[in-house]
Amino acid sequence: MPLRGTNQEFGRPYNRRIVLESIRLHGPTTRGDIAGRVGLTVQTVSTIVRELEEQGYVLSARDEPRGRGLPPATLRLNPEGGYAVGIHLTPLGIDAALVNLGGDVVESARREAPGATPDRAFALIRSLTSELTRSKPGGRILGVGMALPGPFGVESMSFIGPTTMAGWESVAITERLAEATDLPAFLDTDMATSALGEQLYGYGTQFSDYYYLYFGVGLGGAFVHDGAVLRGSWGNAGEIGHIPVVPDGEPCPCGNRGCLERYVSLDALGRSGTSEDEWLTRIAPIFRNAIITIENLYDPQSIILGGLAPAGLLDRLAELGGDLPNSVSARRDRVMPRVMVASGGQHSVLRGAAALVVSGALSPRFGRMFAAERDISSARGMAA
Structure with a gap:
């Protein structure tokens, strides 16, 4: 989704966010590059940058001259x-x-x-x-x-x-x-915020369309399209934990039976009474079917698996997706795995x-x- 500013007076706060976002994504960058990228004049960008510098949100630096004239100052976000x-x-x-x-x-x-x-x-x-x-x-x-x-x-x-x-x-x-x-x-929700964290700071920066599968006490997820988490009419899109997957299966507190998170979640692992290895073997077919369902519903570039689960468990779950049956994601031209572990970890x-x-x-x-x-x-x- 391209970042575009507005020349309307009421759009000044929006332009400020646009400029900051451009610096965050592309810094170090210059005022001229920002102006060309977001569709604002260099003068407008310079005015906004001056305010941001004064308030400590942005830092500027200038390289040593290597010829005639001064090189343009470069801008980057001030982490502190x-x-x-x-x-x-x-x-x-x-x-x-x-x-x-x-x-x-x-x-x-x-x-x-x-x-x-x-x-x-x-x-x-x-x-x-x-x-x-x-x-x-x-x-x-x-x-x-x-x-x-x-x-x-x-x-x-x-x-x-x-x-x-x-x-x-x-x-x-x-x-x-x-x-x-x-x-x-x-x-x-934790699934939406995890997807946001991955989009801003993790593998999400490499994709335009992916599904973040949140493995926590329960199970949920969020689809990210063009850098934005899709929410649905009531903000709960991606709540796959309550998809019935086992006919007449375990009762779920939601009132249905056989819901996915009754089998695939930290709560399910804790209730299983078995070792992690035994549990993974038991839930492997259910987990793989869930991955295929997500792929056919959303057609993601990849499914990124993250959440509260320990890194070792997430790695082993991702391995279950190493040789998946056919879906719309089973493409010969793939360059990324169909399932991968989030880079942001539990943070x-x-x-x-x-x-x-x-x-x-x-x-x-x-x-x-x-x-x-x-x-x-x-x-x-x-x-x-």
Whole structure:
């Protein structure tokens, strides 16, 4: 999706994000290159860049002259120009990280909190946020973004069962998060934030169309098209964990039987009562069928496998996709594997959660998808 600015006066904040996104993607770059890339005048770009430099978001440098005249100054994002806190809340506990504008995890921490109540969880989040932000005294903290298991706004599935935050359906989560941290707060599903983290900082930069398969306590995913996570009418597109795959199979808390995540998820591995090897052998046909289903539905360049699972387990799952049956993705001209492990590791979701915060400043594309006006608690009836 090309980044294009607007000459309309009301578009000034948008142009600012366009310029920042262009610097993030293509830096070091020049004012002239940015102007040509986004369709704005050099004068407009220079005015925006001057503001961004003064505010510490952008750094400029100039090479030594090698002939007549001065070479143009080059621009790059200042990683230390701001920080965001990423929070990942799961039925197992709370992970948190302080992330700079370059997407680097500066500090991280974890609290074990199985089945945490809202009061317990937000008390821990307050402590974690304070601990992390103290590591950068005087640093500009832009806000806090939180990821938690979805789907959102579905009475029969949201906050029900062992793979979700059971009992949280009446919690005004974004408001509680802002109150606990005294920071601007943002919220999304862990599968969407993981895909966002991979898109910004991982293998997602190499693809225009891919499916991020999130292997966590439950199972979900998100399809990324032209750099944007496709959300669906109610923000839950890609929730493949509740696709029935085994007729008359295990009962699922959603009310159906034989749902995919009852067999393929960390929860399923924990309930299996078997070794990891035995479990992988048992679920291999189900997992492979799920991969083929995703391929036929979305026609992705690749399926990127990530989430909470340990790296070794993700590697072994990816190996199950090494010799897949036929699908629309079985092409002779493929240059990338049909299934590959995410490069961001378990920090992908935290970096994506932090990106929810900075998206409004750095990325007009993600800003439209993840900014406060799209906040799940108001847009999808999450908070009561």
